Structures are given as C-alpha cells and as structure tokens.
Amino acid sequence: MTSIPGQESPVPVGLSVADGGNGTGSGRGRRNLSPAEAALMDEKVRKVELVISMVLRVGVVVSGLIILAGLGLMFAHHAAYMALRSGVSYKVLTSGATQFPHSLTALGNSLALGDGRGVVVLGVMVLILTPVLRVAVGVLSFLYERDIPMASVTFYVLVVLIASFFLAGV
Amino acid sequence: MYGYVYNRTVTPFDFVISLALVSVAAGVLGSLIGLGGGVVIVPVLTLLYGVDIRLAIGASIVSVIATSSGAAAAYVRERMTNLRVGMFLEIATTTGALSGAYLTTLLPTRFLFAFFGLVLAYSSFTTFKRRHVAQPLAVSSDGIANYFDLHGSYYDPAEDQEIAYKVTGTKLGLFLMYVAGLVSALLGIGSGALKVPAMDGAMHLPMKVSSATSNFMIGVTAAASAAVYFARGQIDPIIAAPVAIGVLAGATVGARVLGRVASKTVRLVFVVVLVIISLEMLQKGLLP
Numbered sequence: 033m034t035s036i037p038g039q040e041s042p043v044p045v046g047l048s049v050a051d052g053g054n055g056t057g058s059g060r061g062r063r064n065l066s067p068a069e070a071a072l073m074d075e076k077v078r079k080v081e082l083v084i085s086m087v088l089r090v091g092v093v094v095s096g097l098i099i100l101a102g103l104g105l106m107f108a109h110h111a112a113y114m115a116l117r118s119g120v121s122y123k124v125l126t127s128g129a130t131q132f133p134h135s136l137t138a139l140g141n142s143l144a145l146g147d148g149r150g151v152v153v154l155g156v157m158v159l160i161l162t163p164v165l166r167v168a169v170g171v172l173s174f175l176y177e178r179d180i181p182m183a184s185v186t187f188y189v190l191v192v193l194i195a196s197f198f199l200a201g202v
Numbered sequence: 203m204y205g206y207v208y209n210r211t212v213t214p215f216d217f218v219i220s221l222a223l224v225s226v227a228a229g230v231l232g233s234l235i236g237l238g239g240g241v242v243i244v245p246v247l248t249l250l251y252g253v254d255i256r257l258a259i260g261a262s263i264v265s266v267i268a269t270s271s272g273a274a275a276a277y278v279r280e281r282m283t284n285l286r287v288g289m290f291l292e293i294a295t296t297t298g299a300l301s302g303a304y305l306t307t308l309l310p311t312r313f314l315f316a317f318f319g320l321v322l323a324y325s326s327f328t329t330f331k332r333r334h335v336a337q338p339l340a341v342s343s344d345g346i347a348n349y350f351d352l353h354g355s356y357y358d359p360a361e362d363q364e365i366a367y368k369v370t371g372t373k374l375g376l377f378l379m380y381v382a383g384l385v386s387a388l389l390g391i392g393s394g395a396l397k398v399p400a401m402d403g404a405m406h407l408p409m410k411v412s413s414a415t416s417n418f419m420i421g422v423t424a425a426a427s428a429a430v431y432f433a434r435g436q437i438d439p440i441i442a443a444p445v446a447i448g449v450l451a452g453a454t455v456g457a458r459v460l461g462r463v464a465s466k467t468v469r470l471v472f473v474v475v476l477v478i479i480s481l482e483m484l485q486k487g488l489l490p
Binding site: 134 | 213216254256272274278279281289292297299304349421424427428433434437446450
C-alpha cells in the first residue's frame, strides 16, 4: 500500500526504531526486526488502522440510515404521532408497559409487517454488532501482522462477546 | 386548552426531535472525554422526560456504543487510539461485563452506587492533582507491557509534535478494567469513568490517548451487556432511535475537537463530569 499524504506519521519510521525499537507498537519489542522489516510492519499496522476505522465508519453509517428509515416509516404509518395538536403523548411509547420487539422472532414478525419500530430495532442491532465485527477484524489483523499473542487475546474477547449473545438467549 | 402552544401535548415527534438534539450534545461531550453519552442521557430521560429508569439504562447502552463507534472511526485513523492497549484490556472489561450481567440479583444496588460513588470521587480527586502532569514515561519495566508491546506514540496537533510513551501498571489496569466492565453491566453507567483514570493514572498513558482508547473500548464493553438488555426489553426503539442518531452526529464532531485542545483542558472537563457522576451515584446509594 502506498502511503497516504497527510495521514502518515509526521515522524520518519526510522526514528521510532532508533528510540528503542518499539515506538509505534508493531510487535518489534518482542521480535527485533531489521529496519527493512520494521518499515514493512509499520505499513501493515497503518493498513490495519485504516481497515478498522473503515469497519466502524461503515457500521455507523449503515445503522444510522436504517434507524432513520425506521423512524420515517413509523411517522408515515402513525400520522397522529406528529400532528401538531394531536392528543397522543410520547409517554404512550416510553412507559414500562410499552410493547416493542425484544427477541429475534418478534423482530422478524415486526419486519414482515413493515413496522417502523421493527426497522429501528434492526438498525440498533447493526449498531450493537459493529463493535463485535470490529473485534473479529482485530483477530484477523493481528494474524496478518503475525502477532500470535495479540491475536489470541483478541480471539478471547470475540468468544466472550459471542457467548454474551447466546447466554442472553436473544 | 389545545389552542395554546405551551399547553399542548408533547407528541412522539416532539420527543424524537428534542431528544435527538440533547443527544448531539451528549455525543460531543462523551467522545471528548471518553465516557460515552450515558452520563447525559440517563438523567435527561429520567428527570426531564419521566422515562422509566430501566428504559433509560437501555438507551444509555445504545448511546455508549454510538459514541464509541462514531468517535473511534476518527481516533483510530488519526492514530490517537492505542489499538493494542485497547484490545488487550478488553479481555478484562468483557469478562467483567459478562459476569456483571448475571450478578445483578446477588449484590445490593444501593451499596454498589454508594461504593462506586466514593471510588469515582477519589479518582476525580487524584486526576485533578495530576492535572499538570504531562510528561510521558520514557522507560517501562512492566513485563506484560513489554511482552505485548503495548507502548506507542501519537501525533498531538495542539502541541504540533509526535509524543512517544511507555505503558506500565498493566496488572492494576487489568483489575480496574474488570471492575469497569462489572459496573457497566450492573449499573448501566460508569464504564468509561473508571477506564480513563485506569489508563491515565495507573498505566501512564497520555490523557488524550486514554480518552481515545477508552472511547474505543466502551463500545465493546457495552456490546457485551447489550444482548441482555435487549432480551429483557430495555431497548425501546422510539428512545433508542433519536439517541443513536444524535449521539452518532455529536461523536463525529467531538472527535474533531480532542486533538486540538490541550491535555490539561481534557483532564479538567473530565474531572468536572466525574464529580457530577460520583454525586449522582452517592445520591442513589445514600438517599432514601
């Protein structure tokens, strides 16, 4: 990958090697890479940073768009929710007794009916899954950097996250 | 009676628009100091809108994930986040969050609020005392930090220079992160409030890196307990939607601010918010 102007570190790669060899956190502290290998590693680390940043950005944009669409659908179906002098109070929708989908089955049914609130819940699910996807990409990135200890650590985090979803019985 | 604007019913539409605007502010503040938007969202929902606390906590979890992903996209690209420290410490936060989600019934909530109110009051005091400390560590004899190569450097636009730093105190850091995950799952708030002092104080990361890395981590911590909140029916779409949209917008703006302000300012804003949270927690724990 060629370096992107303005996004690269303003400090030359060689400097971080000179200050002890582990300036940018790229596994060199443990492995004693040659300057050429270190430069290659820095490039890999930068690539990983950009990929992780992109995963987060895509997750955020996609979930934001789905949630907006859900809100639009909800107001389109329930004109009384936005009429200026309608008697409908928001409290009908935010009390402890309010019904909304909170299992995958209920979410599926709600989506099949074209219910706006189901679409919002779907968008929120995408938002919740974005950090999980980010961790999964983290495992792959550390494997790409051939950093087995960090890959194992990140894999453990991924397992705990997946377990949390199964234990919750969603 | 309906003829008067000030007396008309607050419709769901008014609710969504006003809450989205509040959430923008929550997102800016949350992304700047690495705490997530819950600090603002929970009191606004319960006190201003009279929303059930269970639903407010569900919305807080959504706001934390939105702040985290929204701001981290920028912080990671700008190399403000220490990815290795973040992913390493997530071992402890996710384990804490998972155990916390199932301890809810075992521990008295009032005691927890009082206890963590005191912990946060103490850490706001120590953070305030450290407000002039800006010199990062040059050497570290921490075995774990050296093995996993957690040290790093970042470019500080406010000071216009690359700042290299070493990491220490990983064991204490891991312990504090476990507690942070536990608290996040038990009380729905306070995850970032313990993460930032753990990194800034115990592990000697620069303040801005601590904030950006906390931001990066809180999304994963919150995701570990989000499934439980979802299954329990605490994530109400009409509350979650404006919170998510507003916070995402605010966090994107907030992420542009952190680099430009001085570390000392970030720390002071952090201390003020920490004092408010600790007072809130003490009030919930001590008052009837």
